[in-house]
Amino acid sequence: MRRRQHNSERGFTLLELLLVIVIVAIVSAAVVITMNPDNTHRELETEARRLTQVLRQLADESIFQGQEFGVIFKESEYSFSIWDRDANQWQNFEQPPVYRTYALPEPFVLVFDAEEIAYSLKKKSTSSAEDNAEEIFIDDNEAKTIKPNVWFLSSGEITPFSITVFAEDDSERRYLISANAVGEIFLQTPNSPDR
DSSP: OOOOOOOOOOOOOHHHHHHHHHHHHHHHHHHHHHHSSOOHHHHHHHHHHHHHHHHHHHHHHHHHHTOOEEEEEOSSEEEEEEEETTTTEEEEOOOSGGGSOEEOOTTEEEEEEEOOOOOOOSOOOOSOTGGGSOOOOOOTTOOOSOOOSEEEOTTSOBOOEEEEEEETTEEEEEEEEEEOTTSOEEEEOTTOTTO
């Protein structure tokens, strides 16, 4: 009869292997978090790209619907309006949901700049047939509650503007969204060659 030899070599138990995997995962997560303390840069880019796409979509929608739209920019939010031809005034525009008032997450801000162009969609009554066409003029007697900073006209024209999007705590990394009068909307990133 042969005697069984008892091996002193043992393998690791499943519990020991799982414990090592958990420890490695925790250490890896800690390293990743310390390497990238916050996603501010990525979130900033996402917000700038989102705004650019929404503005491009609004420009297309104004042409396809034959409708005038407006955008109101504030320091950390933007909202949309639509010209109500029947009421002869601007109304809030929130449908579809992409056009609801949007507040930028902290710490992001907008700096808005536009050409000083005054538009009016109301018609002037004059004797000249040439002057009876829709004209651009200022009516100082009107007090509107909604006054868009940027207009998107059904002809495809846009109020020329530029918007700088950046984080308050990092003004070096900026995204510039700009539009010209013929309806082209551009996004310049911090890595754009023309910056």
